[in-house]
Structures are given as structure tokens and as C-alpha cells.
Amino acid sequence: MKEIAIDELSIGVCLSKDIYNDLGNIILAQGTEISSRHLEYFRNHGIQYVYVDEDFISKPEEKGVRLQASSKYRELNSNYAAVLQHFKGLYFQVQNKDFKLDIKEMEDDIKPLVDTLLSDNDILGSMRLLSFHESYHFTHAVNVSMLGAMLGKWLGLNRQMIYSIALAGLLHDIGKTQIPEEILLKKGRLSFPELEMVRSHAKLGYDLLKDNPAIPRDVLAAILFHHERSDGSGYPSGLKEEQTPYLARIISVVDVFDAITSDRFYKQKVSSFKAFNIIKDESFRGLDPQISDVFMSNIASYFINNRVKLSDGRVGEVVYVNKFALNRPLIRVGEQFIDLSSDYSLDIEEVLPPQH
């Protein structure tokens, strides 16, 4: 990472540190590729120096950067596919009650995925491009694993702990293998006994794995307690926040986020911005507010420069995310700026994939 004067900055290099305004809000996120519009913005706003990746300074041609980005994406894609396949195999074996979970083998697949993830500045951009037509059971497990690892990084945890979060994310719902598919896939409202059965997955997952000495104890605890809520309304034990293990609280936040932003069979997926509202409500109800704050503010900063579709059908670009209203950023549509934090007549319907 190197501090560089704006006048020496080339188009196509990537920021290695977020840029904040005087109010402490992120105006450009780490990983943003500098365009001529950004240079103009820096000059107009008196920003004289920014931090960029040194790797990019020696080869700032836009082509080189793009090549590097696409090989990073290929690496991510193949690492994601390896973990997905491994997990899928395990899921069926557990379902048939004929399994021997080799944690070392699973970690050997997870570690390269986590390492790619942690070295990438625009991982969410790459993640949005990943498209595996697989059952929700499988993609949700890998997504929770990846999002959990990222959140671990943002919380400043060490690499070993991040690997544990990734493993817990992958295995957190393994108890669902023991619940009949017709209940898991049921579209209508669940009866009380059915709901109880679905809720038993946390304990079932714990019971399946507890005798395996290779599984770290904090991973087991995260599997058992990932549906606890700080007000005591969760399950299986109704633990309060301070009683719930830290890893379980991390998994809860990313589990809720992925569940509501995934395209599930029984409801339409919601945009990440709408998910912020739901998580905010949930944090009143019991997600750890400190952990969910770190998660949401980091996720939000990734959306700066992203194209979004508004509820009136217009397409715009996120130019600014206010940390006090993460779900309602400033949008530029053509020459017009729409501040969603004060204009409640519009919503973000969808975050669109980047244009290449």
C-alpha cells in the first residue's frame, strides 16, 4: 500500500483504503477502480493524496488490472465450486446416515476459498457474479461460510478464528439433513409440530458432530446456538446475548443476511438494501448490534459506484452511503441526484451486476 498524490494517479489503479468525508462517511470504498470521474471529484473536493495498491502502480494500464481481476474471479469460482461439491457430498452422506466427516479434508478445501476471499478487495462484486444453479441448502451453506469469513476479517479476528467461522458457516445447518424435505420445502405456514421439527435442526446438527474430536468446540457451539437471540427469544436454549458464544453471534448475522437476500423457493429475494432494514429490525429483536453494525457498514461501502434499479424502474448509480442510513444511499440518475435518506417515495429494487 502506498500514499500517492492525485496528480500522479493513473486511471485503473485500485484504492487500498476507504476515503471518508469530514462527517466520517465513506465516499469511496477500498477496492474502487479509479476512473477519470473520480480524479475530477478528488480535485474538486481538495483530496490531494489517496492510498493505492503498490502492485498496481508499476502496471497501471487498465487492461492489466482487468486481467488480474478476471483471474481472481476464476480462482474464486473454482474454490467456491470445490467447497460446494465437497459440502454437497457430505450433505447426502449425512442424510443417509452414512458419513465420516474428515475435518482436515474439509478445511483443506475451505482455506483456499477463505484466502482468496481475504486477499480480494472487491469480493462482493465477484460474489455477485457467482451463479451456481444449486439447491439453496448448498449455496446458503457456502455463502454463510464466505460472508462469515469476511465479517471475521472486518471484526479484526485472526486467521485461525476466521477459518473456524468459515467451517461453522458451512456446517451450521447440517442438522437439516435429518428433517424431511417436504417440511423444509413446505410453502405454506408450518404447523406448531412442524415448526418445532425445523427448529430442532440446531440441536440435531450438534448431536451429529459432537463426538468428532477434530471439530473445534467453538464451531460446535456455533452450530448449536446460531438461532439464539439476545433477548432470549431464540432456540434451542433461549440464551441471552452475553451467554451466546461469539462465533454463534457472527453466524447469526450472516445467516439472516444470506437467507433474506437469496432467491428462495418460497419468497422473492430482496435487495441487499432492503435486507439492511430487516437486519436492523432483527438487531432490535436479538442480533448482536455491534456485530451487525460492522457487517452492514462494510457491506454498504461496497455498493458505492454500483448500478441499482429503483422502484420506479430507473437505473442509477450509488454515489454516497450515509452511515446513519445505510439502506438509503444517494443515487445519481443521469444528471439528477436522488437522496433516498430524505426521499421515501423511492426504494432500491435491485443491485445490478457491473457492466463490462
Ligand SMILES: [Fe+2]
Ligand atoms: Fe439454521
